[in-house]
Amino acid sequence: MATSKPMRQQVEEYINALQDTIVGAFEELDPNAPKFRRDSWVRAQGGTGRSCVFAVPPPSNTSSSAPSTTILEKGGVNISIVHGTLPPAAIKQMRADHAGIPDLPAGDGGLPFFAAGLSLVVHPRNPHAPTVHLNYRYFEITRAPAADASSDAQPEVLAWWFGGGSDLTPSYLYEEDAKHFHSTLKTACDAHGAALFPAMKTWCDEYFAIPHRGERRGLGGIFFDDLTDAPHKRLDPSGATAHSSRPSTPESIFALVRQLGDAFVPSYIPILAKRANTAYTPEQRRWQLLRRGRYVEFNLVYDRGTKFGLATPGARIESILMSLPEEARWEYESDMGAAGTEEGRLMEVLRDPKDWA
Amino acid sequence: MATSKPMRQQVEEYINALQDTIVGAFEELDPNAPKFRRDSWVRAQGGTGRSCVFAVPPPSNTSSSAPSTTILEKGGVNISIVHGTLPPAAIKQMRADHAGIPDLPAGDGGLPFFAAGLSLVVHPRNPHAPTVHLNYRYFEITRAPAADASSDAQPEVLAWWFGGGSDLTPSYLYEEDAKHFHSTLKTACDAHGAALFPAMKTWCDEYFAIPHRGERRGLGGIFFDDLTDAPHKRLDPSGATAHSSRPSTPESIFALVRQLGDAFVPSYIPILAKRANTAYTPEQRRWQLLRRGRYVEFNLVYDRGTKFGLATPGARIESILMSLPEEARWEYESDMGAAGTEEGRLMEVLRDPKDWA
Secondary structure (H helix, E strand, O other): OOOOOOHHHHHHHHHHHHHHHHHHHHHHHOOOOOOOEEEEEEOOOOEEEEEEEEEOOOHHHOOOOOOOOOOEEEEEEEEEEEEEEEOHHHHHHHHOOOOOOOOOOOOOOOEEEEEEEEEEEEEEOOOOOOEEEEEEEEEEEEOOOOOOOOOOOOOOEEEEEEEEEEEEEOOOOOHHHHHHHHHHHHHHHHOOOOOHHHHHHHHHHHHOEEHHHOEEOOOEEEEEEEEOOOOOOOOOOOOOOHHHHOOOOHHHHHHHHHHHHHOHHHHHHHHHHHHOOOOOOHHHHHHHHHHHHHHHHHHHHHOHHHHHHHHOOOOOHHHHHHHOOOEEEOOOOOOOOOOOOHHHHHHHHHHOOOOOO | OOOOOOHHHHHHHHHHHHHHHHHHHHHHHOOOOOOOEEEEEEOOOOEEEEEEEEEOOOHHHOOOOOOOOOOEEEEEEEEEEEEEEEOHHHHHHHHOOOOOOOOOOOOOOOEEEEEEEEEEEEEEOOOOOOEEEEEEEEEEEEOOOOOOOOOOOOOOEEEEEEEEEEEEEOOOOOHHHHHHHHHHHHHHHHOOOOOHHHHHHHHHHHHOEEHHHOEEOOOEEEEEEEEOOOOOOOOOOOOOOHHHHOOOOHHHHHHHHHHHHHOHHHHHHHHHHHHOOOOOOHHHHHHHHHHHHHHHHHHHHHOHHHHHHHHOOOOOHHHHHHHOOOEEEOOOOOOOOOOOOHHHHHHHHHHOOOOOO
């Protein structure tokens, strides 16, 4: 082993450092903008977090009516580290994907869990600059400590997995941006196995779908869940032994996740820097707000994380809904997005996802 | 019987006339605004509808940058009349509330249904003028026609019920408006039984709740469902015989629904006329957009009709999502709505609903 630290501690240290790196990259790109606001919080049921949120004062609080010139309109880079006891019903559900979780005897009170994740959504102001989302998380279920265990003892890990991904949601299609974003993620994946990127790219296209619109939310990227040492339904399609071609130990999967996390800044900041000062029309702003309406539809109707969060007692609603844009728009049978227009070019690839890398 | 027409035909005729009356009242109030746009549509799986939608051209399409001066910002008054075959699973679920629906033998293909409804959401432009919602609907399940039945034969009605309601969602609290709206509905209800309004008012407060915010969507009004000749869990709490004190025949329930539908214009138009030209600040507009964000949260996360519609293949998405406001806003930990402010006065009654009539 490269280190004797428990994985939960390694993950926590990594995402703390990554949060600082990412927030620092945004702040460096727009030095005259207000800094991200840092809020640390404690969950009564067990856990801590730190939200780093970018928001500009609303127009009515400024002396001029000129639009703000910050690169970002709204954004959040959030860490949450929670622990507690998983009820038997939740454990039973998780056993479907994680054979390592024991079948608890009836009457058992559940098992301790630990979850640590970094989650990011950034909505730039300029309609030519894409929205971006990232999430990487680690989940662990441990044996309940013996009554006489010392408080320093490491709990026995019964099951663990990583999940996450990153995806790009533009209002206007710049093929070179799509290629840059996907290629950067592909390079990070390919270092850990050639089959990873294609499988995670397809999974992303499937996950970020808005079925009632017949559209994807955006241009995709990668998405994965339940990545562990056991055979994986989607990532090891040819059976139990195939996962030798992809990372399957805690350390090797964590190395993949670190490389993906480190790839965020080079995957996105150059795109943002290139598009942030593009001239735009009120019509393009209107289209951006219509697309943000679709972002709201996906997040409130379909996103599993959001739905789970809203249904969780004691959840920090402001951190969960930080993903929503500052403004969104809905028009009845909008005339925008027709074939043959720049808006229609985006719609084509949202209806029929392409390979970009 | 007052008429020999089948109830489905009576309902269809009534909601068609009510749609014209309501749209006419809005158009008369703002004669210089664009007319509502009328769209008739046909559902491939069986049914027709007419959407009457108000929308103003977006700012970028006008020669001036001055805000539009129409009273409404967005609104829709929609009729849908659909029929088809209910699958056995849906019938089984409906039997819980409707003992009249027969328990189908296994292998049966389902039963014909008919549903007719009028649905309305209007978002005025002025932050001092409240958003309003109304929905009245009639549902019928019939016996499958015999193979040799003539096409003119009326199908045998196995189960039928009415549902609906109307509620008010302001951004600023004007107690006199809340009293006027609730009192108008109460007067309409009271003519049909004194217990109706209190029960339907409470049901409305419960239905239009946003649990993750600890708020109601608005100031409520009335809400009911499954109103038929059988004992009703909520409206006949004291048992099977208690419904003699409320309408319980098709004709008498339809008379209540007609009186409620007719009460819409007097319940709302005077409020809109009074508030539509109130001077307002950019700060008040900002608060209105934040409240519209909550409207979006309720409709996309909780509203049963919206969720059902989005999950229905072939549903007319543009009509379902016509309820969403033209614009909505989300701020991270907004400073608006604090105790002691005008915005905070609204929040108090959203957290803890009051009796207004």
